[in-house]
Amino acid sequence: MNNKQIIFKKRPLGTPDAATWELQEHPVPELQHGEILVQHHYISLDPAMRGWMNDTKSYIPPVAVGDVMRSGSIGKVIATHNNSKFEIGDCVTSWGGVQQYAIGNGDGWYKVDEGLASMPMYLGTLGMPGMTAYFGITEVGKIKEGDIVLVSGAAGAVGSIVGQIAKIKGCTVIGIAGGQNKCEYLINELGFDEAIDYKSENIYTALKKKCPRGVDVFFDNVGGMILDAALSKLRMHARVVICGAISQYNNKHKINGPSNYLSLLVTRSTMQGMVVMDYIKDFGIAAKEMGAWLKEGKLKSREDIYEGIENFQETYERLFSGEKNGKLVLKVIEE
Template sequence: MNKQLIFKKRPIGMPEADTWELESNPIAEPGEGEVLIQHHYISLDPAMRGWMNDTKSYIPPVQIGEVMRSGSIGIVVKSNNHPKFEEGDVLTGWGGVQQYVVTNGENWYKVDTNLAPMPMYIGTLGMPGMTAYFGITEVGKIKEGDIVLVSGAAGAVGSIVGQIAKIKGCKVIGIAGGADKCKYLIDELGFDGAIDYKSENLATALKRECPKGIDVYFDNVGGEILDVALTRLRMHARIIICGAISQYNNKTAIKGPSNYLSLLVNRATMQGMVVMDYAKDYAKAAQEMGMWMMQGKLKSREDVYEGIENFHDTFKRLFTGDKKGKLVLKVKED
């Protein structure tokens, strides 16, 4: 049987457990030219919250009655004359929160688990890592000597953003929640400074850590943190809007920046980015990031939990901050 998490109702605010229903259905057979993949891990990402809203976005919303959308990785257990994939291949793609998926292979990619473990391919070498790489290099256009500020800095994307900026010769300040995460940023990831938004005044802390202002702000959080960051822009600063996790579960209107005129005064830019726009260059980015990892310059951290039955409790960690690095759920039963 295939355990599947079915999307049952559109949430208002933080999704409750009854947003989904766990069903057990017969495992489907692959048709001609298709493969059956047994999922080992699924990816939990803040973007999943946005996909539940019936609003216009960069990707259509998940429909009621569908398997909850997610990134995934698993092994081909049956191939029905597929032209590219055969039994035993490890594939990553958009398989959803379920234990098995049948696919024609479109938008699925073969990976080598001799080079890196499965969870890393839905983390640092997957969508979060690609988001960090292209967001900070292509949109942020970082250059040596830049002062870079990252929010959500201990998370899957932010932790990679900061490390890439350091590799490129930037001064990097991270914003995270709690003394433990701030210590992690400096002691383990090599950030130059950290701000604990839970215990510090943001404006005061930013003046302390970025006395000369900031050249690049990579925003994963939105809300008040984005607004305060706008007050510290240097001339021709670049702001990358990657996400706004502080706003995703709002029951009222999203809070936008009131200090936006700083963009005008400093001739700065604020640009949104969606990782799918860079899909043709994923392999190049993965190769460079893999090299940095082999050289010990880039650290990867996956926070792995087990059991598809525990999806809701694990999903909530995205918004409570009770995690470090990439949040992953193991769905294969041993």
């Protein structure tokens, strides 16, 4: 039995290209005492992967050159060797990497109930993106009923959940996305109050029109010009949540920071970064509440699924081209 793997070969400068990774195939080694063998069905593609490639100080060590590319994963246990925690057939999720099989002692692997939700959903709404949205908007954004909430990257895996949670909590929600189709999706399917198409609208003019009273919470996934514009619309004691800055990840030079940061002083507002791993002990609480919302139809989930580990790079590029809808997932099991 062979294992196809995406190996990280070279740290990119700017946008990763074909030389960044290499598809390799190796025999699956025999299990040692206490180990389990997981056959991956799906792996998760996330903008954070770009940051993990840089050899710089961050919230997590960089991917080492020569290692399997880091990613979230979900699959099933197909073999064990004296491991009492898992049984053959268990559906499990972890940071298994971009490969078809993963071996480990079970640490960091978590069982999930495939009967409650599909595997891809555990990489999205009930996985890291959903947890990021939940704790980012409730714990860092501290939303309350009546708040005006602005979300960038609003049609993405995190932003779409952020906006829906804010609506469930009684907020007015404005989403920023790229393209008419995505903006219509925000309003017609997810229930956002307004949407701004940054590709066809002047962001400052649109914010003035669609956020005339300013914003109480800005949840930012994009950074750059959009962050700068949003800072100009803060209300008193507003909260800015820095979740990501996808517009800056492939920069070959320094990151473009906000010039409107003095708005924080004038409005006595706060800007705080958030990393989802800080809330891992409370994931069960969030999953229970979001699971109930899904069952009640209050929360909608969308996964954009592509197939074939050989198509990893092409699929990864969709993170930055905007050619995706919802959570980007790659199916790697061969049937």
